[in-house]
Amino acid sequence: MLSSSIKRSICSAARRSAVGAAQRAPVSLRLATANRVVSSRTYASKVVQFTADSYPNVKRDERFSQLEDKDLEFFKSILPETSIIQDEGDLLSYNEDWMRKYRGQSKLTLKPKTTEQVSQILKYANERKLAIVPQGGNTGLVGGSVPVFDEIVLNVSNLNQIRSFDSTSGILKTDAGVVLEVADQYLAEQGYIFPLDLGAKGSCHVGGIVATNAGGLRLLRYGSLHGTVLGLEVVLPDGRIVSSLDALRKDNTGYDLKQLFIGSEGTIGIITGVSILCPSRPKSVNVAFLGLESYDAVMKTFVKAKNELGEILSAFEIMDVNSQILNEHHLKQSHPLEDKHAFYVLIETSGSNTTHDEEKLNTFLESAFENEIINDGVIAQDETQLKNLWTWREGVSEASQIGGGVYKYDCSLPLEHYYKLIDAVRNRLTENGLLGETEEFPVIDAVGYGHIGDGNVHLNVAVRRYTKEVEKVLEPFVYEWVSEHKGSISAEHGLDFKIRNSTILDKRGRDYFVQKAIVFTSQDTEYIAAARRGGSIQIYKSCYNSNWELIYVYGNNLNFGNDSEDHFVSLIYRDDCLHSCSCLGKVVIQNLSPILNENHTNDLSLLNYLSISVASPVSCFKLHPLHRWVAISGGKDREMEINDFYALTHFWKMKHTSSIEDLYLDKYDSDTKWVQDFLIIEATSVNSKHMNLVVASKFGKLMCFDTGVSMYPLDSLDIPVNKMFQLDDFKILCLDSFNNMNLINLRNFKVEQSWNDIETGPLASIDLQRESNGDFLLAIGGKDSIKCYQLEPQFNKYKVTPLKKFNMKKGSICSSISIITT
Ligand SMILES: Cc1cc2nc3c(=O)[nH]c(=O)nc-3n(C[C@H](O)[C@H](O)[C@H](O)COP(=O)(O)OP(=O)(O)OC[C@H]3O[C@@H](n4cnc5c(N)ncnc54)[C@H](O)[C@@H]3O)c2cc1C
Structure with a gap:
């Protein structure tokens, strides 16, 4: 009817x-x-918990300074009194997000009125290392517009002037803090329309929608902001102002830098002005x-x-x-x-x-x-x-x-799976006894809606209160479900705090895939360290119910490995410290003792993390077995270097010793070769950095060195090695680039035994471990599967027996493998 x-x-x-x-x-x-009778539902009111309390594993980066009186004096010298908010009550709305899920503890909000003032604030904050959170209309749905700790909020709502409008071309130039609806009403008077519309239009800013690359309700008709935004005025973190506001509709003279800022969520600059192409208003x-x-x-x-x-x-x-x-x-x-x-x-x-x-x-x-x-x-x-x-x-x-609150998920899915996500989540919440009509159930309902024209589904889980129980049932389930069904976990709302701090799998595994992972034990508890593409390292702790709980994430804010083109080549756990090294030569030593053991005190306790650069590119990185501050790395063109990271009182510094100890590997061979792996055969004493090395290059040679004697190989063998393991004092096992396994006798530096085609398909990772009976367990990870072999010493030889094959998800490649001894 x-x-x-x-x-x-x-x-x-x-x-x-x-x-x-x-x-x-x-x-x-x-x-x-x-x-169901709607009115029978019960709703609860709530006080928003501090984000820092809800996410105790997210730690304040201590490199940022605390706000001091002198900082306030500076801000007062450049801003009018009305642009500085310090009153606790007034700060509340700047500290809390729209969903009332995230709450920061900022003591200061600044509301500059001009681009020049934004520039002065950022320049000063950058020099003083004061953390800043850009804020627009504070309607973002992923917790990115509010602080987590004591960051200063830089709210742009006073940058609220329409700068110009050209009624012939339809180009609008406006301050970033103009509210979307205000801009649209202004355009309506001129016969034009803003090419984007969304439910938060009465509060969100033009700058905010650009910063989040919002999609909205009319993307189907007018396309994305990557097409309609013509130019931006942006203040960079060091205070420099860059402007492309006068950009033309067609301009191919160089890189289109503004695209970097569309959807960058305030991470690389503050947008202060926007130039956008607006269509005629439909009659x-x-x-x-x-x-x-x-x-x-x-x-x-x-x-x-x-x-x-x-x-x-x-x-x-x-x-x-x-x-x-x-x-x-x-x-x-x-x-x-x-x-x-x-x-x-x-x-x-x-x-x-x-x-x-x-x-x-x-x-x-x-x-x-x-x-x-x-x-x-x-x-x-x-x-x-x-x-x-x-x-x-x-x-x-x-x-x-x-x-009471809402868990929001903003996904893109192929249309055949679009609504199945909502059914799957509703069923899961019901099965777990969390969804129901009355107050004892934390979840009111799971609902689905969205822009079907763009394949964008919003899943809202309406709750009476936020609880860890609900969160655990939802995450990472939702992300894994979306990933499995070839979707995106962030269609239009962005990543920011919520997703960056989740244990997510990315769409098709591209952006966050694990590049290296190790298992380590501390105080009888097992942990996994997983280094993901993009630079973050996650630490998981084993729990009694054989689950793994994510307890700590670091990396993204340490400014290392952030480059998505970079790649973790090594993770080493030693003495409560996790050493990571990336291909571009970033070594970070992170002290995990506060996370693994609160009472732990050792000489590392003052070290939070140490970041060092070694000569790049690096393809393998190891620590001296006895001298824990000596690291050896090898990379392209047969270069190896030995670095000594040592302590000066309570500071840790790196001493670069490459000029003395660089090894020139096979100088006379003109082909480019990579040091693929090396073994430290004998490390004389804790006080000496000298050692015997066996170095393998890919598509090249296997060489042995005594670093105390010579920079030239003592012996060499033509064999293109991928990975090596030491079996006993005189025998090493090498897997070569053609999937053959070779046993080398170090006494005469000759191949003693060889097995062909040990693994078909690309060999991506390998681990070997001695078992208690003296045999070895070898695990080889390739495409789609992991294969295990047993190596049994028999007189002077080894017998190799295939043990088991584990199939993995089709299309996946095992990038890291680590045998756990139980
Ligand atoms: C009811 C409702 C409906 C919504 N519907 C949609 C929808 O249909 N489609 C959609 O895509 N989104 C939607 N959203 C979310 C959407 O992302 C935001 O509404 C909007 O894009 C954010 O603008 P804002 O000015 O409120 O930015 P904020 O929430 O203040 O900030 C969002 C992010 O951008 C950064 N930022 C803000 N301003 C600037 C700036 N000037 N320079 C640099 N960084 C900045 C912040 O640091 C933060 O990371 C909706 C939100 C609500 C509440």
């Missing part, structure tokens, strides 16, 4: 079909849920709100709408019935459609000819009703009704969080 609150109904033929279809429609399980806008009984019907309607509405289709939004129940509770209005439907769709058309557009929409709807794809629907008659219908879509965000 059509809603009486909307005056103009869909034509009579369509209405008849709609009524008939509604009566005939099978009542699905979801409809049964929908019939005719129609909105239809439809009820459908299945996701399949939604898909059919979408395809039909694209085919039949073509160029005038400007939005196609989906909402499930549970999202509308939350909305009814929140808006306290009757729903536009009287009966409950499993799904609702909002279709918007925007064009220039009212009669033509209306006709097109009506024909489309009539045919959809007649074919029983849609069951009910209404069309807005005027601007007020149009806005009202949009409320039922835009209100879902707010409606989801008023019960």
Whole structure:
């Protein structure tokens, strides 16, 4: 039945079909849920916990300074009094995010009025090492707009002037702090429209949407900000102002640097001005709100709408019935459609000819009703009704969080899996006894809605309170589910605090895949250290129920390995310190003793972390077995170096000794070769950095050196080695680049035994460990599988027996392998 609150109904033929279809429609399980009495739900109010308390593993980076009186004096000298907020009550709204999930402890918010003031603040903060959080309208949904600790909030809402508008080209130049709706209203007066719209338009800023590369409701029609933003004015962290505001629509004279800032979430600069291309405001806008009984019907309607509405289709939004129940509770209005439907769709058309557009929409709807794809629907008659219908879509965000809070996930998925995510999560929450109608259940409901035209689904888990229990059931489940179904875990909201601090798998495993992982034991507890692409290192602790709990993440804010092109080549755990080395030569020694053992005191206790650069590129990195501050690394062009990182009182410094101890490997061979692996055969004493080395280069030679005697090899053998292990005092095992395994006798430096085709396919990682009976266990990781072999010493030889094969997820490559002895 059509809603009486909307005056103009869909034509009579369509209405008849709609009524008939509604009566005939099978009542699905979801409809049964929908019939719950909304008012019986109970909602709780809450105080927002400090983020630092909710995430105790996230630590303040002690390299940042604390705010001092002299800093305030400086800010007072450049800003008017009204631009400096210090009052605890007034600071609350700048410290808390929109979802009321994250709460920082900032003691200062600065609200500059000019780009020059932003520049002065950043220059000073950079020199003083004061942490800054850029903030726009504070409507972001991933916790990025508020501090975690005591960072200064730099809020740009006083940068709120429209700078210029060219009514011929449609180019708007504006301050970053102009509210989106204000910009759109200004454009409406000129006959233009802002090419993006979203539910938070009354609060979010033009700069904020650019910083997050927001997608919004009309991406289907006007495309992404990467296309419409023409230029930006940005203040870099050191205070430099860079501007491309005068950019032309077509300009190929060099790199398009502004693209870096679109979606950079305030990490590389503060946007102070935006130049954006705005389209003419459509003269005719129609909105239809439809009820459908299945996701399949939604898909059919979408395809039909694209085919039949073509160029005038400007939005196609989906909402499930549970999202509308939350909305009814929140808006306290009757729903536009009287009966409950499993799904609702909002279709918007925007064009220039009212009669033509209306006709097109009506024909489309009539045919959809007649074919029983849609069951009910209404069309807005005027601007007020149009806005009202949009409320039922835009209100879902707010409606989801008023019960106490909301866990929000913003994913892109192939359309065949789009809604299955919501079902999977609702089932999981129910199975775990967390979702229910009454106060004892933390979860009110899991609802789905979004921009189906862009494959972007929003999953909102509305809760009465935030609990670790709910979080553990949701994460990493949601991320893994999305990853498995070839989706993206952040379609438009960004990464920021929420996702950066999650144990996530990225879409298709590209961005966060584990490059190196080791298992280590401290105080009888086992830990895993996993180094991921992008520079972060995660420490997991083994728990009693054989799960692994993520207890600490570092790396992303230490400014090492951040380059996504960099690669971790080594992770070594020694004396409560984790040593990591990347291909670009960044060595970071992180003291883990405060995390592994609170009572632990040793001479490292004053060291939080130490970051050193060694000559790059590095392909292997190891520590001296006895002298823990000596590290050996090898890389391209046969270069090796031995570095000594030593202590001066309570500071740790690196002494570069390469000029004395550099080894020139096979100088006369002109081909470029990489040191692929090396073994430290004998390390004379703790006080000596001299040692005997066996060095292997890929596609080249195996050489032995005595670093105390010579920089030239004492002996060499033509064998292209990938990886080596020492079996006993005189025998080493080498895996060569052609998947052969060779036993080398160090006494005569000759191959003693050889096995062919030990692993077919690319050999990506390998580990060897001696068992208690003297045999060895060898694990080889390649594509799709891991293979294990046993090496049994028999007189002077070794017998190799294949033991077991473990299949991994198809298409994956085992990049790191570590045998755990139990
Ligand atoms: C009801 C509701 C509906 C929403 N709907 C959508 C939607 O449909 N599509 C969508 O994509 N998003 C949506 N969002 C989230 C969206 O990301 C934000 O609303 C908006 O893009 C952020 O703008 P803001 O000015 O509020 O930025 P903030 O929330 O203040 O900041 C967001 C991030 O950008 C950074 N930042 C802010 N301003 C600047 C600046 N000038 N320079 C550098 N960095 C800056 C912050 O540090 C932070 O990391 C919605 C949010 C709400 C509350």
